[in-house]
Amino acid sequence: MELKTQSDWVARSLRSVWHPCTQMQHHETIPLIPVSRGKGAWLYDHEGRRYLDAISSWWVNLFGHANPRINAALKDQLDTLEHAMLAGFTHEPVIELSEKLSALTGHVLGHSFYASDGASAVEIALKMSFHSWRNHGHTDKQEFVCLKGSYHGETIGALAVTDVALFKDAYGPLLRASQTVMSPDARTAAEGETAADVARRAAADVERLFIERGDRIAAIIIEPLVQCATGMAMHDPLYLQLVRALCDQHKVHLILDEIAVGCGRTGTFFACEQAKVWPDFLCLSKGISGGYLPLSLVMTRDEIYQAFYSNDVTRGFLHSHSYTGSPLACRAALATLQIFEEDDVLNTNRVKAERLTKALQPLAQHDQVRNFRQRGMIWAFDAIDAPKDFSRRFFATATEHELLMRPIGSTVYMMPPYILSDEEIDGLAANTLAVFNQVMAG
Numbered sequence: 001m002e003l004k005t006q007s008d009w010v011a012r013s014l015r016s017v018w019h020p021c022t023q024m025q026h027h028e029t030i031p032l033i034p035v036s037r038g039k040g041a042w043l044y045d046h047e048g049r050r051y052l053d054a055i056s057s058w059w060v061n062l063f064g065h066a067n068p069r070i071n072a073a074l075k076d077q078l079d080t081l082e083h084a085m086l087a088g089f090t091h092e093p094v095i096e097l098s099e100k101l102s103a104l105t106g107h108v109l110g111h112s113f114y115a116s117d118g119a120s121a122v123e124i125a126l127k128m129s130f131h132s133w134r135n136h137g138h139t140d141k142q143e144f145v146c147l148k149g150s151y152h153g154e155t156i157g158a159l160a161v162t163d164v165a166l167f168k169d170a171y172g173p174l175l176r177a178s179q180t181v182m183s184p185d186a187r188t189a190a191e192g193e194t195a196a197d198v199a200r201r202a203a204a205d206v207e208r209l210f211i212e213r214g215d216r217i218a219a220i221i222i223e224p225l226v227q228c229a230t231g232m233a234m235h236d237p238l239y240l241q242l243v244r245a246l247c248d249q250h251k252v253h254l255i256l257d258e259i260a261v262g263c264g265r266t267g268t269f270f271a272c273e274q275a276k277v278w279p280d281f282l283c284l285s286k287g288i289s290g291g292y293l294p295l296s297l298v299m300t301r302d303e304i305y306q307a308f309y310s311n312d313v314t315r316g317f318l319h320s321h322s323y324t325g326s327p328l329a330c331r332a333a334l335a336t337l338q339i340f341e342e343d344d345v346l347n348t349n350r351v352k353a354e355r356l357t358k359a360l361q362p363l364a365q366h367d368q369v370r371n372f373r374q375r376g377m378i379w380a381f382d383a384i385d386a387p388k389d390f391s392r393r394f395f396a397t398a399t400e401h402e403l404l405m406r407p408i409g410s411t412v413y414m415m416p417p418y419i420l421s422d423e424e425i426d427g428l429a430a431n432t433l434a435v436f437n438q439v440m441a442g
């Protein structure tokens with residue numbers, strides 16, 4: 001007989017599923033939560049308990065679980081075309097999505113190349129950058145630059161431009177060396193310095209490196225405005241302007257990884273709009289499918305596209321993934337973009353963000369909290385003298401308060417879906433305070 005209770009699902013999962021980014025032994029003490037269904041901002045377990053998805057299920061969900069509009073689009077797409085390969089064939093959802101995304105950049109980034117997960121998009125951007133220089137005869141441009149604390153994914157190439165020791169160190173011998181420059185993290189401001197001053201200092205570090213070895217550097221890769229995985233490190237948009245200018249001056253590509261910060265997360269549809277710059281490559285994933293299906297893509301300028309356009313097959317970009325441009329995933333993305341248009345999402349988010357920031361003031365002013373920060377629909381603060389195992393204890397305690405939250409080290413953050421009601425916003429703030437106080441009390 002099939003087992004159906006909550007604890008049976010846990011036991012069966014632990015017997016056969018290897019969960020991501022987890023030391024599995026921790027599940028001897030930390031509960032694994034089997035989700036039976038989702039609705040709006042909430043996930044429900046098999047015993048009827050619910051959890052407010054305050055981190056959008058790893059930053060992917062924008063308009064809630066089981067969103068009726070995205071569901072309807074997907075059901076229609078299922079009955080039309082579930083999948084067709086994208087080499088030699090094309091289809092309506094991928095064409096419309098590429099056109100709409102291009103239009104959102106004022107057609108500066110005219111072509112989109114598709115993959116599935118974020119890390120694959122990063123791999124593509126790195127390979128494309130190197131290969132386009134090569135096609136132009138600049139074969140020495142083989143190096144990549146990343147920022148201190150950067151995170152671009154877990155595959156070998158993406159990990160090489162990631163600077164989070166916990167994820168990277170074990171695989172050090174497998175990874176190609178990259179150059180690491182200072183992070184513009186505004187928290188590192190010295191006494192009397194502004195975030196813009198830190199941005200200038202960090203850009204000077206890039207300039208130093210470009211002067212020294214710009215002829216060997218293919219690209220610099222940056223998470224614009226917020227370096228999320230390192231602990232929601234935020235910086236001044238000025239940094240992106242300065243680096244864009246340096247890239248132009250030294251002939252280095254600018255790759256902006258908007259996998260976490262794109263799709264309205266920072267207040268504008270693309271984070272780089274706040275700096276009024278466009279990159280040479282823009283990576284998008286996570287929220288673009290509304291959090292429904294794995295979809296990632298790299299948008300690029302027509303000059304880059306032209307560098308591959310030739311009668312010589314080896315000058316082409318011969319990269320592929322089986323599910324490249326999945327019609328279902330692209331249709332989910334189109335439904336997501338339609339919600340942005342129909343609901344004036346960026347403006348309504350502003351109102352929601354103001355309310356949550358206000359409701360979080362007791363935490364912002366808390367004497368065990370520093371660096372309370374917010375950009376768009378991202379909030380974060382750092383616990384002062386956080387107890388051992390703070391993050392795991394916070395996660396477990398949060399579940400007891402109907403919250404799904406996973407602090408990064410001693411940084412507590414929120415990245416909720418864009419559909420929270422006023423009541424949910426107030427509940428999120430009040431419960432986060434309660435969880436924080438309980439965990440800090442030990």
Ligand SMILES: Cc1ncc(COP(=O)(O)O)c(C=O)c1O
Nearest residue numbers: 117118119151152153257259260
């Ligand atoms: C900025 C950034 N780049 C890349 C990735 C990797 O995306 P994926 O986990 O879909 O491979 C992430 C994931 O968190 C991310 O935050």
